[in-house]
Amino acid sequence: MSLIAWNCRGLGSPRTVRFLREITQQIKPSFIFLSETLAKKSRVIEVCKTINYAGCWVVESQGQSGGLALIWKNEGSCTLRESNTHFIDFEVENEQVGRWRYTGFYGCPEWGRKRESWNVLRTLAEKSNLPWCVIGDFNNLMYANEKRGGPEYPRSMLTGFVETLMECNLMDLGFTGERYTWEKSRGTSHWVQERLDRGVATQAWSDLFPDAEIKVLEVAPSDHLPLNLQLNRQVYMPKAKRFRFENVWIKEKDCLQLIKNSWASTEGETIMSRIQLCCIKLEEWGGGVKQEFRDKLANCKKRLRQLRTRRDMQGAIMYKTARWEYLNLLEKQEIYWKQRAKQFWLREGDQNTRFFHKYAATRKRANTIQRIQNSEGEWKETIGEIQDVITEYFSGLFQSEGNDGDLSQGEKVKEVTDEENEGLIAEVT
Template sequence: MGLPMCRLVMRVLRTGQMRGWKMQVGWSLRVEARQMPPFNACRFCPDQSVIMNVLIWNCRGALKPNFQDYIRELFRSHNPAILVVMETHIGGVRAREITDRLPFENAIHTNTIGLAGGLWMLWNSGRVDVTHLASTEQEIHAIVKVSNSDSNWLLSAIYASPRSAEREILWNNLNKTADLHDMPWVIARDFNEPLTGKDKFGARPVSVSRSLLFKDCLDKCNMIDIGFTGARFTWTNKRPLQTLIQERIDRFFVNPRWCLLFPNAKVTHLNRCHSDHCPVLLDMQPRPFVGRKRPFRFQSCWLSDPSFPRVVSQAWHPNSSLFEAIKVFTEDAAKWNRLNFGNIFDKKKSIMARLNGIQKVVSVRPSNSLLNLESELQRKLEVVLTQEEEF
């Protein structure tokens, strides 16, 4: 809790002006709470510079009402050093206006392909240095240097056009990139093309001619697939079983030099929410979770609860020092938060876990009952996330 906020709370407590306290203090508290860093970026937490990961997501439109909220949720949950957003449908000044409101300091945008496409690369310079090399409507190429290390590698973010002629231009550009750069290389992309028959469920079989062109490009670039965990498919048309189509088209490829640099890297297909594509996470130095006590952080949602002023008033005693009052307040507020708001966060965690399990099963043995249950859980998740944002 910042010093200005402490002063505001203590002033209200000392003067006993609890009436209208939300009007006098609430907005200042709300502003301060929003300005505080997220938990996993807290300066009192262990050094985050060794955590290096890249997250890609085809959002199917950055003007959706919940787009910015979900980007913040991905940031809180996975703390990506670099985020690649595909098919934003927005470029130019409008794209800059949106990315300026997201929790990233820097951004590269491409132009859209008519009303389709749109590719953004976002990052925070405290963890990585990104040097922009070149970009087209379908690709962004950049050199990434991890902070506090000597490692440099090439990152190519791709949104492949669904049109074959434009995709052929993309394959040629990637082949030229391979000729120009002999360094560790990652290709992160929505290919709009399954590679093999195993990467598709439903509808017509994979086109042999198009998949051969795809594979030929990967071979010339010396790219390999390091596998994944999570549901098999990254995209679905969200139709009933009779017309259901699922494909694995969002993926990472790396070259052998990059594998030597990050031998323990892994790819995870995350839960699919807010889009028909799931986010895909490349974690370069995965580490086992080590539980640690979460530092205290004031939550702006507390201001909406009429019982919160009592928690504040009970923390102050005439003979107490400011330090003692803050200590009592943080302990009491943490307990009160678990009782009043913990159920919302537990509910979100439970829904996400159920979605993860259902999406894994649907990718192997789909059924109408499971598809209906997935849709129902998606709706429940939207409600919970809206409640969480309002709080």
């Protein structure tokens, strides 16, 4: 399970919605908490449907400021406790660990109202003893080194925020990725960067999810970077690559000619050699079509990571250019898939671009082991635990039980003759 928390600075921009669609397809979070939506409920519901999520809870904006939204992937996955302009508080039911509490938080940005945010946290802490996690834009720093550029952050504000967290028994969850989650005036003498967004939790919550990790995503159309809370840290497992013939290739006019050319060039070879070479040619040709946008987006993200820490004028210009290119690629990718949907899936999908995306996603879900039950009835979800359960099962399956290997008296075993042995070891034809 994972969660996204992001100060999106308005849901009115198509770029913001496009970015949300991209990260939901990549990360597949169970919940998304958005602050400063600057939107009414109708707009949030529209966005929710666009990214194909089941439901949402909305705190509408007040004029041209504020606004919160909690969006969830599956119905019945959470229970709302309370909400106002500062937070959305809800409970999550988990079969493995039981109930726990999650609060999406938005702190007051005005200096004179910081203590108001702290008092809200104190009030929330008193309302439940459930394991508790709070994540969002606190508009506060814990330490002086969480700011770069601009005037020094007031020590009284640092101390007040840290003391509030201690009173609430909340501890910082740390992060990986970008150090600063918010910035303004990049490339100018007034450039400021701060870590305003974070996740904090009680010790009881950390005991439930000892492998939990917050990743700061490297790029966003807002001046805030999104936070991705992974409850079970993902371990990279390299997958064995195998050839898959894509049905969509049949619709390409070059596909048949490529197969004919490959088959003609290997005349005289064994059938397996000819098939293998044909597969290689198809992957070289068809794989490029699939990978083009993915590779370009990955390169853009890599450049953005490298340029983000540069504070010179040229670096700032290059960062803005790369960021524009990334957002523009998202737009082009969307147009590309819509065109392909009309061209190749007109009959099957009735001009509905969701048709083939939903079909592929459903098949992938059906073929993915998300959790497994061991011999003691316990559910296991992480990659390592799932592998251990499978290994244990098949190791026991092929072991004999209750037999010391001795044959009972009078029992005979038929011997394999030399002629029969020759037939068994002969090469398959």
